[in-house]
Amino acid sequence: MTTEQLEQATRLWNRVCTLQQSITSLGHGGLTDIVMRFDDGTAKRITDESLILARAGIEQAFRQEIDQIKYVLRTEFGVTETVREVA
Structure with a gap:
């Protein structure tokens, strides 16, 4: 694997780790709402069953x-x- 390929693979693996961490955060019991912000400046809060x-x-x-x-x-x-475990 070239240095460039290694860097690309590392970036991809780091993205996987970030996504996995985000999933863990979403499942955290302290999450009470999610706010969606739109291009027009409006925002919508998601709570309760919708959450x-x-x-x-x-x-x-x-x-x-x-x-x-x-x-x-x-x-x-x-x-x-x-390979990832060894890395």
Whole structure:
């Protein structure tokens, strides 16, 4: 693996770690609301039952991105779980 490829793989792996941390934060019991901010300057607060649905949707999207990144790491860079543990 070239230095550039190693740097690309490292950036991708760091993105996976960030997404996993975000999922953990979303599941934290102290999360009481999520605020969506729109381009026009308005904001919408999500609370109660909607928060549960929003969390689930965000977690699903993050997990899909994690799976896609892991696929790229595996197929383009040959990075496996074992290699990441050693790194």
